[in-house]
Amino acid sequence: MARATSRTRIAVSTAAAWIVGLAIFFPILWMVLASFKTELDAFAIPPKFLFFDWTLENYGVVQKRSDYVLHAYNSIVIAGGATLIALLIAIPAAWAMAFAPTKRTRGTLLWMLSTKMMPPVGVLVPMYLFFRDVGLLDTRAGLIGVLCLGNLPIVIWMLFTYFKEVPKDILEAARMDGATLAKELIFVLAPMSVPGIASTLLLNFILAWNEAFWTLNLSSADAAPLTVFIASYSSPEGLFWAKLSAASTLAIAPILVLGWLSQRQLVRGLTFGAVK
Amino acid sequence: MATRQTQILGRSVTAPSVLLLLAWSLAPLAATIYFSFTYYNLLNPASGQFVGIDNYSYFLTDPAFLASLKNTLVLVGSVLVITVVLGTLVAVLMNQPVIGLNIVRLMVIAPFFVMPTVSALVWKNLLMHPVSGLFAWIANSLGLHPIDWFANAPMLAVILIVAWQWLPFATLILLTALQSLDGEQLEAAEMDGAGPFSTFFYITLAHLARPITVVILIETIFLLSVFAEIFVTTGGGPGLATTNIAFLIYSQALIQYDVGGASAGGIVAVILANIVATFLVRLVGKNLEA
Numbered sequence: 001m002a003r004a005t006s007r008t009r010i011a012v013s014t015a016a017a018w019i020v021g022l023a024i025f026f027p028i029l030w031m032v033l034a035s036f037k038t039e040l041d042a043f044a045i046p047p048k049f050l051f052f053d054w055t056l057e058n059y060g061v062v063q064k065r066s067d068y069v070l071h072a073y074n075s076i077v078i079a080g081g082a083t084l085i086a087l088l089i090a091i092p093a094a095w096a097m098a099f100a101p102t103k104r105t106r107g108t109l110l111w112m113l114s115t116k117m118m119p120p121v122g123v124l125v126p127m128y129l130f131f132r133d134v135g136l137l138d139t140r141a142g143l144i145g146v147l148c149l150g151n152l153p154i155v156i157w158m159l160f161t162y163f164k165e166v167p168k169d170i171l172e173a174a175r176m177d178g179a180t181l182a183k184e185l186i187f188v189l190a191p192m193s194v195p196g197i198a199s200t201l202l203l204n205f206i207l208a209w210n211e212a213f214w215t216l217n218l219s220s221a222d223a224a225p226l227t228v229f230i231a232s233y234s235s236p237e238g239l240f241w242a243k244l245s246a247a248s249t250l251a252i253a254p255i256l257v258l259g260w261l262s263q264r265q266l267v268r269g270l271t272f273g274a275v276k
Numbered sequence: 277m278a279t280r281q282t283q284i285l286g287r288s289v290t291a292p293s294v295l296l297l298l299a300w301s302l303a304p305l306a307a308t309i310y311f312s313f314t315y316y317n318l319l320n321p322a323s324g325q326f327v328g329i330d331n332y333s334y335f336l337t338d339p340a341f342l343a344s345l346k347n348t349l350v351l352v353g354s355v356l357v358i359t360v361v362l363g364t365l366v367a368v369l370m371n372q373p374v375i376g377l378n379i380v381r382l383m384v385i386a387p388f389f390v391m392p393t394v395s396a397l398v399w400k401n402l403l404m405h406p407v408s409g410l411f412a413w414i415a416n417s418l419g420l421h422p423i424d425w426f427a428n429a430p431m432l433a434v435i436l437i438v439a440w441q442w443l444p445f446a447t448l449i450l451l452t453a454l455q456s457l458d459g460e461q462l463e464a465a466e467m468d469g470a471g472p473f474s475t476f477f478y479i480t481l482a483h484l485a486r487p488i489t490v491v492i493l494i495e496t497i498f499l500l501s502v503f504a505e506i507f508v509t510t511g512g513g514p515g516l517a518t519t520n521i522a523f524l525i526y527s528q529a530l531i532q533y534d535v536g537g538a539s540a541g542g543i544v545a546v547i548l549a550n551i552v553a554t555f556l557v558r559l560v561g562k563n564l565e566a
Contacts, residue, residue, distance in 0.1 A: 025383035096286030126307030212504035259389030
């Protein structure tokens, strides 16, 4: 009896969960399908779900007409550069705060967190003027700098929570065995921190890839990453759905894969350890 | 406690982060405050004189400010309600025995990783287009009149797009929290004859109170700054219908070139965000001690 009810229960909850999951995922699926349609089919009423002439044409056109590769390259350089630089700055700081905390550490950490809460629009004007005056508008270097600083608090926080979990006993044991600080860092701490650092890298790369305030306001053409490139499809409405879909699919596919890999860290990274 | 030597070392390796963040958080803000007290228009060379609080009184009494403040509150409030209510339900559903849960989970979180410009344009064109969008087709098939979303219900359209982007975040956090809920407690409640509804309200929801607070605070911080979705779909219109504070300040600065006015608006936005941030920082700080 109990087994029967639990079977029905599993069937019901499975069906419900799949319906909900598919509904939430549907816009993405619909977009990917549209990217393989001709423009006419993408626009067709009634909509064509699976039975249409599948074509790869849009992907070719997107590249030819709009230089997709340049913008993808910009996204990679900007998101990658910003994240790597932030990591280089943050690793020593997070390490020090986790392993040699002082009275001020807690206050420092919370203050760092609070800088992330400043709405970017509050400093849009001076940042824009500064970028204009020093010639950083529409440059990759400028965007790397801004996104690096913008994500630095999250990077430090995530690293801090990971470093905190490295068991102190092991470090002490290494010290007892006469390991110098350098050796302790390289042979004990580094290997144990790799997973945490990798997760931090992944999540912040995703955040920087999708950042769409500074990129929209501070770049237009040469340094424009994919967020800005996609936004350029907002004006010619109607006839470019399949191409918009192809460009969008290319823009989100790599990040979707990375995102799925880092879903566990998402909770931790974005709640600053407030939910575990 | 660390030795004196490691403390000095610790401080010197923390310094770059602290100094950079200090510069990043203070210098532009100081400039914004300075500009907010001057007459400064990019199109007018005779700019730069001190005008006291004129920019503030202009910005705060501008009907556009009240409209955008209202829009901001409507947008943030609606998205919060939708994501927290649906997020809780979806999280509870995903906490049941489900076959293929990993795939369901992937589908549910996916929207969070879609860049804002993509989700906005896909929703606007492929789904919400009044003639060829999928929603219009569904409405027609059901014999209803399709909605011209961006003409007749522009704010609702923006709310739906943003809620779709943030639903995964709420769901994922609430699911993580649910998984830490003690199974024995639930069983005990069932043994004591508690029905599914009272179990949900008195145990599950009580357990979720704190994570829900975290979701609300973090989402609020980000939702106050919603920009790209409005930028690519409505441009703040029609009229001021979808102009939130972030978009109003942007258009004042980079479309009307009124640096002084936009700066005053920026300070208002900073103050609003700070009110929320204070609560969040306090909450996280408590957790840090534990």
